[in-house]
Amino acid sequence: MPRIASVLLPMPLPEAFDYAEPEGLGLVVGEHVTVPLGPRVVRGVVTAIRDGTGGNRPLKPVLERLDDPPLPPGVLTFIDWAAKYSVDLAAWPLAMALRGLRHPPAKPDRVLALTGTTPARMTPARLKGLAAAQQGPMSAAALASLAGVSAGVIKGLVDEGALAVAFVAPDTRFPQPDLTRPAQTLNPNQSASVQALGEMLAAGGFQAALLDGVTGSGKTEVYLEAAAKALAADPDAQVLVLLPEIALTQAVLARFEARFGAMPAEWHSGIAPPRRRRVWEAVADGQARIVVGARSALFLPFRKLALIVVDEEHDSSFKQEEGFIYQARDLAVARAKIEGALVVLASATPSLETLWNAQQGRYRWLRLGTRHGAAQLPDIDLIDMRVTPPEPGRWLSRPLVEAMAVTLARGEQTLLFLNRRGYAPLVLCKACGEKMKSPDSDSWLVEHRYTGRLVCHLTGFSMKKPEACPHCGAKDSLVSIGPGVERVEEEARHLFPEARVAVFSSDTVFDAAGARALVETMAAGEIDILVATQAAAKGHNFPNLTLVGVVDADLSLRGGDLRAGERTFQLLAQAAGRAGRHEKPGRALLQTYAPEHGVLQALKAQDRDAFVEAEMAMRQDAGLPPFGRLAAVIASGPDPIALDAYCQALAAATPNAEGVEVFGPADAPLALVRGRRRKRFLVRADRSVNLQGFMAAWKARARVPNSVRVVIDIDPYSFL
Numbered sequence: 001m002p003r004i005a006s007v008l009l010p011m012p013l014p015e016a017f018d019y020a021e022p023e024g025l026g027l028v029v030g031e032h033v034t035v036p037l038g039p040r041v042v043r044g045v046v047t048a049i050r051d052g053t054g055g056n057r058p059l060k061p062v063l064e065r066l067d068d069p070p071l072p073p074g075v076l077t078f079i080d081w082a083a084k085y086s087v088d089l090a091a092w093p094l095a096m097a098l099r100g101l102r103h104p105p106a107k108p109d110r111v112l113a114l115t116g117t118t119p120a121r122m123t124p125a126r127l128k129g130l131a132a133a134q135q136g137p138m139s140a141a142a143l144a145s146l147a148g149v150s151a152g153v154i155k156g157l158v159d160e161g162a163l164a165v166a167f168v169a170p171d172t173r174f175p176q177p178d179l180t181r182p183a184q185t186l187n188p189n190q191s192a193s194v195q196a197l198g199e200m201l202a203a204g205g206f207q208a209a210l211l212d213g214v215t216g217s218g219k220t221e222v223y224l225e226a227a228a229k230a231l232a233a234d235p236d237a238q239v240l241v242l243l244p245e246i247a248l249t250q251a252v253l254a255r256f257e258a259r260f261g262a263m264p265a266e267w268h269s270g271i272a273p274p275r276r277r278r279v280w281e282a283v284a285d286g287q288a289r290i291v292v293g294a295r296s297a298l299f300l301p302f303r304k305l306a307l308i309v310v311d312e313e314h315d316s317s318f319k320q321e322e323g324f325i326y327q328a329r330d331l332a333v334a335r336a337k338i339e340g341a342l343v344v345l346a347s348a349t350p351s352l353e354t355l356w357n358a359q360q361g362r363y364r365w366l367r368l369g370t371r372h373g374a375a376q377l378p379d380i381d382l383i384d385m386r387v388t389p390p391e392p393g394r395w396l397s398r399p400l401v402e403a404m405a406v407t408l409a410r411g412e413q414t415l416l417f418l419n420r421r422g423y424a425p426l427v428l429c430k431a432c433g434e435k436m437k438s439p440d441s442d443s444w445l446v447e448h449r450y451t452g453r454l455v456c457h458l459t460g461f462s463m464k465k466p467e468a469c470p471h472c473g474a475k476d477s478l479v480s481i482g483p484g485v486e487r488v489e490e491e492a493r494h495l496f497p498e499a500r501v502a503v504f505s506s507d508t509v510f511d512a513a514g515a516r517a518l519v520e521t522m523a524a525g526e527i528d529i530l531v532a533t534q535a536a537a538k539g540h541n542f543p544n545l546t547l548v549g550v551v552d553a554d555l556s557l558r559g560g561d562l563r564a565g566e567r568t569f570q571l572l573a574q575a576a577g578r579a580g581r582h583e584k585p586g587r588a589l590l591q592t593y594a595p596e597h598g599v600l601q602a603l604k605a606q607d608r609d610a611f612v613e614a615e616m617a618m619r620q621d622a623g624l625p626p627f628g629r630l631a632a633v634i635a636s637g638p639d640p641i642a643l644d645a646y647c648q649a650l651a652a653a654t655p656n657a658e659g660v661e662v663f664g665p666a667d668a669p670l671a672l673v674r675g676r677r678r679k680r681f682l683v684r685a686d687r688s689v690n691l692q693g694f695m696a697a698w699k700a701r702a703r704v705p706n707s708v709r710v711v712i713d714i715d716p717y718s719f720l
């Protein structure tokens with residue numbers, strides 16, 4: 001019986017296409033194939049096979065089966081689920097799942113091996129070469145260096161037939177975790193949590209838990225032991241740990257290495273393509289048993305995923321905002337459900353969505369109350385900037401500077417936290433008032449002093465800082481307004497010339513190795529004052545850090561969006577939690593112009609429950625997540641008339657649906673990006689509504705002109 005293969009291609013097509021299976025090919029779902037698409041040959045993945053011929057229109061045949069490891073069924077289901085969830089094409093999650101395969105497979109290594117033939121002419125150098133070759137096959141260079149002879153001598157031995165060339169598969173084995181190594185002695189709270197997770201693993205099937213404990217309470221230790229249990233229970237089981245920032249992976253990798261005596265596989269955008277290929281293959285064949293990575297690791301081809309940990313689950317970096325839009329924490333729960341795995345969401349400040357699920361009993365709620373051992377939570381105090389303002393042109397108030405001086409005198413470390421890259425967020429002309437803007441976007445240019453450039457953080461556009469105002473031509477009239485980390489660093493150096501000051505932001509630390517180096521320098525006590533954006537506010541553990549100064553505690557409250565309060569609370573609680581993680585008590589000082597604000601009062605009182613309760617009540621009243629659902633439509637295009645016409649047509653086509661409210665179209669707050677105008681709709685729906693179904697049906701009702709791009713964002717985090 002002839003068969004038809006549905007092949008999903010990683011390109012913008014509405015669905016999988018059907019191809020005829022050449023007789024005897026024996027394709028299996030998940031295999032990689034090449035197929036014709038118009039005049040091109042493209043690669044794709046078989047998602048279904050059925051009997052048939054395609055009827056009266058004969059189908060084009062599958063051309064070739066590729067050797068790459070097939071995608072397991074769980075991944076295929078997950079791709080389909082993720083696409084439906086995001087109301088987008090399955091091609092995009094498929095492309096993410098294939099990311100590890102872009103690099104060609106590793107070539108076999110060329111090695112030399114003894115043949116047993118003795119060369120006709122023996123010399124002392126040749127003898128050395130043959131002696132070294134006794135150690136086993138190796139490359140010509142390795143052999144020459146081991147024997148201490150020249151490359152010519154080795155070549156002579158090959159020419160004489162004493163050594164033969166062979167090709168062997170490169171050594172791609174992954175070190176296996178040693179499960180016999182002892183665990184740390186856990187404190188009673190940790191033991192109870194590990195036991196609960198162990199029971200959940202033993203029960204099997206999909207389950208979810210919230211691991212809720214203040215920073216430093218030992219959550220990492222708990223999920224290490226949960227991983228140990230999962231790996232020990234089944235020799236094929238695999239564990240995935242998702243982290244919000246590449247900068248955090250190093251510390252977690254080191255903890256796993258210390259616990260299991262083997263480095264886990266690492267997966268994020270900073271991994272070189274050949275290495276990525278190896279990790280992908282090792283995950284697919286089950287050799288890589290522990291993977292630590294960024295959100296995209298969720299799309300890896302795990303064979304037998306038993307446990308997913310989402311650490312810092314509240315972190316908004318889990319939301320991917322560009323290309324395929326998804327929230328990795330939510331997709332992690334979905335993947336666990338598909339795989340029948342346990343998912344553990346860990347945080348000191350869980351998202352309201354997760355807390356609500358825990359309150360409803362959908363997630364098992366495991367609490368680690370206090371910090372491990374002697375470590376105490378830091379005291380948090382507010383500095384009222386209206387009462388003690390800094391000097392003009394300065395950003396650090398007297399109480400904070402005094403606390404820094406005391407800390408420095410004690411030989412302890414200070415972290416100054418400001419979530420703003422660069423030197424100054426705005427440059428304006430004091431002669432004409434012109435604000436320096438990106439030429440094709442609606443955003444101010446940020447001054448970077450290290451590079452002497454003005455940079456658009458939205459699009460990456462940059463220009464040399466001009467000497468005269470480009471608008472009025474006045475010379476030396478451009479002034480820097482407001483602080484970024486570079487400016488705070490300058491002030492710290494000025495105040496404490498003898499102190500060692502460093503900056504941690506994505507402009508000073510480019511990759512995982514740089515992050516590791518800076519974190520190690522800080523941990524070793526070789527920095528006195530670290531000025532950092534959120535890249536350093538999370539996760540890290542610095543024993544001698546006892547003072548955290550938050551330069552602008554009001555910054556993220558100004559965003560004014562749905563999660564502004566929640567985000568501020570989380571970010572500042574995390575930042576404050578960096579202080580006093582070991583024996584020495586810590587202190588956090590928050591500079592604010594609105595000390596009476598509920599979020600800041602809750603932080604000062606360290607009363608997370610009160611904050612959560614107030615925030616939940618507000619969301620419930622307004623029907624906002626987690627009590628209702630949101631989605632955004634962002635339409636953009638270079639031609640304002642076509643864009644307006646499309647938005648009007650879409651508005652007119654809004655389906656009537658109970659429990660759904662549609663707002664818009666409105667100009668987006670960022671109304672111009674890269675020369676494209678932007679408009680937004682916001683949809684609020686009751687929880688009972690099938691929001692994805694509504695969005696898909698709505699979008700299908702209005703034809704999209706060529707010049708317009710439409711993006712659907714389910715559960716938006718950014719409202720810009």
Ligand code: ADP
Nearest residue numbers: 184185186187214215216217218219220221372
């Ligand atoms: P969290 O993940 O909640 O921030 P960690 O697991 O990183 O907390 O623990 C904080 C610190 O306490 C770390 O230095 C960790 O090594 C240490 N620690 C946690 N639990 C234990 C334990 N049971 N025994 C010894 N040290 C521990």
